[in-house]
Amino acid sequence: MSTKTVFGAARRGLTKRAGDLYHQIAKRSLMSAATHPELLRDALGRPLGQLRVSVTDRCNLRCRYCMPEEEYHWLRRSDLLTYEEIAQLADIFADAGVSKVRLTGGEPLLRHDVHRLVRLLAANGRLREIALTTNGVLLAQSAQLLREAGLTRVTVSLDTLRPERFLALTRQNLHDRVLEGIRAAGAAGFERLKIDTVVIGGLNDDEILEILEFGRSIGGEVRFIEYMDVGGATLWTPDQVIPRDEILARIERRHGAVEPLPPDGTAPAERFRLRDGTCFGIIASVTSPFCRTCDRSRLTADGMWYLCLYALAGTDLRGPLRRGASREEIAKLLAEVWTARSDRGAEQRREARTRGPLVTIENLRRDPHLEMHTRGG
Ligand code: SAM
Ligand code: SF4
Ligand code: SF4
Numbered sequence: 001m002s003t004k005t006v007f008g009a010a011r012r013g014l015t016k017r018a019g020d021l022y023h024q025i026a027k028r029s030l031m032s033a034a035t036h037p038e039l040l041r042d043a044l045g046r047p048l049g050q051l052r053v054s055v056t057d058r059c060n061l062r063c064r065y066c067m068p069e070e071e072y073h074w075l076r077r078s079d080l081l082t083y084e085e086i087a088q089l090a091d092i093f094a095d096a097g098v099s100k101v102r103l104t105g106g107e108p109l110l111r112h113d114v115h116r117l118v119r120l121l122a123a124n125g126r127l128r129e130i131a132l133t134t135n136g137v138l139l140a141q142s143a144q145l146l147r148e149a150g151l152t153r154v155t156v157s158l159d160t161l162r163p164e165r166f167l168a169l170t171r172q173n174l175h176d177r178v179l180e181g182i183r184a185a186g187a188a189g190f191e192r193l194k195i196d197t198v199v200i201g202g203l204n205d206d207e208i209l210e211i212l213e214f215g216r217s218i219g220g221e222v223r224f225i226e227y228m229d230v231g232g233a234t235l236w237t238p239d240q241v242i243p244r245d246e247i248l249a250r251i252e253r254r255h256g257a258v259e260p261l262p263p264d265g266t267a268p269a270e271r272f273r274l275r276d277g278t279c280f281g282i283i284a285s286v287t288s289p290f291c292r293t294c295d296r297s298r299l300t301a302d303g304m305w306y307l308c309l310y311a312l313a314g315t316d317l318r319g320p321l322r323r324g325a326s327r328e329e330i331a332k333l334l335a336e337v338w339t340a341r342s343d344r345g346a347e348q349r350r351e352a353r354t355r356g357p358l359v360t361i362e363n364l365r366r367d368p369h370l371e372m373h374t375r376g377g
Pocket of ligand 3: 307345347373
């Protein structure tokens with residue numbers, strides 16, 4: 001079957017240049033589908049399996065655990081990778097073994113026409129999962145378009161069911177819009193809909209059971225995330241972390257013993273099932289890090305490649321790409337960098353004797369790449 005027949009429908013609606021690139025990627029993808037890429041392994045034996053792509057460092061919320069400051073230094077617009085550049089890099093990453101891409105930010109839906117990028121990525125048959133993490137504010141108007149473009153999974157961040165608390169937490173009165181976005185995602189029929197909740201002691205930990213019930217009611221699966229001391233979390237203190245065991249104990253007090261489920265590949269969440277069949281997960285990045293199986297790396301909107309959420313330095317991929325490096329040269333660079341990777345940031349943070357925020361405000365201002373909202377969560 002020709003690539004034209006297979007991908008013709010999905011190509012509709014693209015500009016000529018994007019359409020040509022789409023066709024090239026689709027063709028390469030079909031040609032290489034029969035041959036399995038030799039998986040790259042890092043220094044700890046971990047493959048390169050997932051790529052998180054931050055498409056913008058901008059955000060329409062100011063969550064206190066991520067962007068608590070009044071002002072930020074933004075990436076230069078001219079430095080942002082175009083969708084075509086991101087798709088080209090993703091294709092080279094697919095050669096190296098990446099099969100899952102997650103679009104994130106900042107708030108990814110702030111970037112114009114993200115469905116265009118999804119369509120380009122969906123042309124790549126080796127990327128079997130194309131996911132999005134969003135705060136949901138702009139999701140209602142784009143959920144259907146994203147689904148049609150080939151997005152497979154959506155995760156919406158939701159830390160509270162109370163509008164006034166949402167305002168205090170994010171500095172924006174947009175709680176209704178997020179709930180509307182979640183409903184639209186439910187109706188659009190994604191393979192999977194998840195709700196991510198960062199649990200912070202004294203802030204929203206009294207809503208664990210309600211949020212679990214909300215997830216069940218919308219047919220989504222909740223992930224409770226321990227509050228991490230990453231990048232912009234300058235207000236982080238250890239006493240605000242509600243550990244995995246405590247989250248589990250509170251759920252078991254209400255619902256009885258929960259059944260642990262087998263791990264979902266290399267996904268960071270431990271999954272559990274309640275007696276009524278409701279499934280949920282806990283991401284215990286602080287008290288029980290999962291660095292040993294971590295196959296994720298991150299690409300910022302301006303093309304810096306980071307091997308760990310906690311990494312203080314990254315590799316510039318935009319420079320070589322814009323200077324006209326061949327795909328073989330970029331593939332070689334990826335291989336050199338990944339095979340030397342020994343990052344296990346969260347484990348090392350756990351071993352640290354005294355613990356406060358990872359990076360000072362002064363250093364965050366000097367290098368916005370250290371921010372969580374720049375490198376994507
Ligand atoms: N803006 C989008 C959103 O909020 O879903 C995508 C980017 S955001 C950086 C990705 C994820 O990182 C969100 O689920 C957010 O809750 C999580 N996150 C940000 N700061 C965090 C922190 N200090 N600890 C744990 N998770 C955090
Ligand atoms: Fe909140 Fe996501 Fe924006 Fe960070 S990037 S402030 S987590 S919405
Ligand atoms: Fe992976 Fe780094 Fe997170 Fe550990 S801390 S799981 S190595 S991204």
